[in-house]
Amino acid sequence: MSEAGPPDTPPGWWIYRGTGVPAPERTGLLPPPPPWREFDGGPLLDDVPVPPDDGEMRRRLGAASIESVPRADVHEVDMVNAALYLRRPLLVTGRPGSGKSSLAFRIARELGLGRVLQWPITSHTTVKIGQYGYDAIGRAQAAGARSAMAGGAPGEPVEPPIGDFVRLGELGTAFLPRRRPRVLLIDELDKSEADLPNDLLSLFEDGEFEIPELVRMARRTPVVEVFTADPDSTAQVVGGRIRCHAFPVVVITSNGERDFPPAFLRRCLRYETKDPDVGQLVAMVAAHMLDPADEHRSRIIEEFVSRSEAFGGLPVDKLLEAVYLATSGAYREDASWPRLVDALWRQLSSLAS
Numbered sequence: 001m002s003e004a005g006p007p008d009t010p011p012g013w014w015i016y017r018g019t020g021v022p023a024p025e026r027t028g029l030l031p032p033p034p035p036w037r038e039f040d041g042g043p044l045l046d047d048v049p050v051p052p053d054d055g056e057m058r059r060r061l062g063a064a065s066i067e068s069v070p071r072a073d074v075h076e077v078d079m080v081n082a083a084l085y086l087r088r089p090l091l092v093t094g095r096p097g098s099g100k101s102s103l104a105f106r107i108a109r110e111l112g113l114g115r116v117l118q119w120p121i122t123s124h125t126t127v128k129i130g131q132y133g134y135d136a137i138g139r140a141q142a143a144g145a146r147s148a149m150a151g152g153a154p155g156e157p158v159e160p161p162i163g164d165f166v167r168l169g170e171l172g173t174a175f176l177p178r179r180r181p182r183v184l185l186i187d188e189l190d191k192s193e194a195d196l197p198n199d200l201l202s203l204f205e206d207g208e209f210e211i212p213e214l215v216r217m218a219r220r221t222p223v224v225e226v227f228t229a230d231p232d233s234t235a236q237v238v239g240g241r242i243r244c245h246a247f248p249v250v251v252i253t254s255n256g257e258r259d260f261p262p263a264f265l266r267r268c269l270r271y272e273t274k275d276p277d278v279g280q281l282v283a284m285v286a287a288h289m290l291d292p293a294d295e296h297r298s299r300i301i302e303e304f305v306s307r308s309e310a311f312g313g314l315p316v317d318k319l320l321e322a323v324y325l326a327t328s329g330a331y332r333e334d335a336s337w338p339r340l341v342d343a344l345w346r347q348l349s350s351l352a353s
Contacts, residue, residue: 010091018072020061027112030084030181031077033247038086039207040231041243043236050114050182051230052283057116060105064318072106079271080107086269089186089250094273096255097315104185113249117184117229119170121192127199130171132170133243134213139165162213164236166226168242172179173229175207177245190246193315198266204267207244214240276316277307284316285323297323307345318344 010017015026033039080103083090092100108116119130141159168176172185189197203209214224220240225234252259252268276284280302300323308314322344 013085014077014081015084016075016107016110018080018106018110020109022112023110024112026110028258029111030246033087039244039247041175041208041245042176043238044179044245046179046237048235050178053109053115055091056118057105057109059331060102061109062284073274076103076271076273079269083269084249089252089268091189091252091254091265091268091270092253092273093254093256093270098273098275098318099316100253101187101251102272103209104145104183104249107251108183109247113180113183115230116181117170117174117248119184120187121189121196123191123193125192125196127171127196127203130169130313131203132166132168132172132211132212133261135167136213140353144327153171162217162221163224163237165227166211166213166224166237168226168228168235170229171203172209172242173235174248174250175203175209175242175297176228176235177243179246181246183249183251186228186250188255189252190255190256190257195209197260201263201267204250207247208241210241214238216240275308278302281305281316281319285320303341304345314345330331 015029015031017023052183079090082088090103094100104116104118108114139160139162142164152319154245170184171186174182176182214221214237219226222239224237224240226237227233228235231246278301281304282297285297285301301319304314304319304322322341325340
């Protein structure tokens with residue numbers, strides 16, 4: 001179970017306080033970085049607004065109400081703030097369903113950093129995929145179509161702008177030069193190929209990467225407008241190189257299923273999540289607008305805690321599902337309730353153990 005939450009009077013050095021509630025007085029507020037973590041990327045894209053949250057924060061965290069704030073683990077808050085000060089990625093480990101990825105959304109909502117960039121990892125994920133994609137075939141087809149329509153007229157441009165066929169991935173978008181950092185969630189790094197953690201090291205250290213297709217034509221076309229991972233958004237890339245100005249807030253999740261290279265771990269701060277206690281579960285239920293006064297709620301939460309301890313941990317979203325069924329009017333408890341709970345929870349015991 002989690003340890004005691006943050007003190008009533010937060011330490012003065014805390015920027016993030018673990019509430020997940022918007023704090024206008026701390027929006028985008030970060031101290032200067034250490035000299036060895038300063039970056040000078042540009043030109044700054046501050047005139048291009050960061051898209052607001054698209055609803056994912058509410059789905060993950062529920063309502064942004066101070067009355068329904070789970071008490072965060074003080075060690076979690078310490079490590080998040082250390083990562084903010086030091087401009088280092090935060091590696092969050094813990095069992096599946098313990099709320100690791102929700103941390104990125106709490107940081108973004110509390111500090112007003114906008115839409116979270118989510119980069120889900122699979123066994124086929126590479127750093128290049130996260131940085132950008134270039135549709136060379138699509139560009140060649142478009143060039144052929146233009147040539148056919150022009151009928152080979154002299155002086156008629158054939159090749160379409162290369163930027164129309166370049167799209168930055170979530171990783172690349174996070175490193176665009178801005179005064180305020182973006183929040184990047186690298187989800188389930190355990191699933192990656194063995195080389196991916198090491199391949200990330202140069203980007204985390206240098207804060208920049210090149211797009212070779214744009215570098216090759218930089219003399220002829222030094223500024224190229226490309227698509228980004230944000231909906232309906234573009235950005236200008238100068239000289240084929242992207243270099244951050246504010247190092248992004250990087251949250252990396254891991255289920256603890258594999259060991260990472262020492263060089264990678266040395267460049268990250270680490271935090272291990274703990275199972276939420278009863279008070280935190282009550283706050284989570286209230287945040288998702290499930291009737292906190294319902295007579296069934298406390299009993300379901302107690303039953304969930306008991307089974308979670310017996311099974312070695314259960315995903316919190318399964319509690320929300322059970323409470324919703326019991327309190328929304330969609331289902332009336334009767335003799336079939338134990339069977340329904342078993343269907344929701346017991347089948348997960350082998351996954352949680």
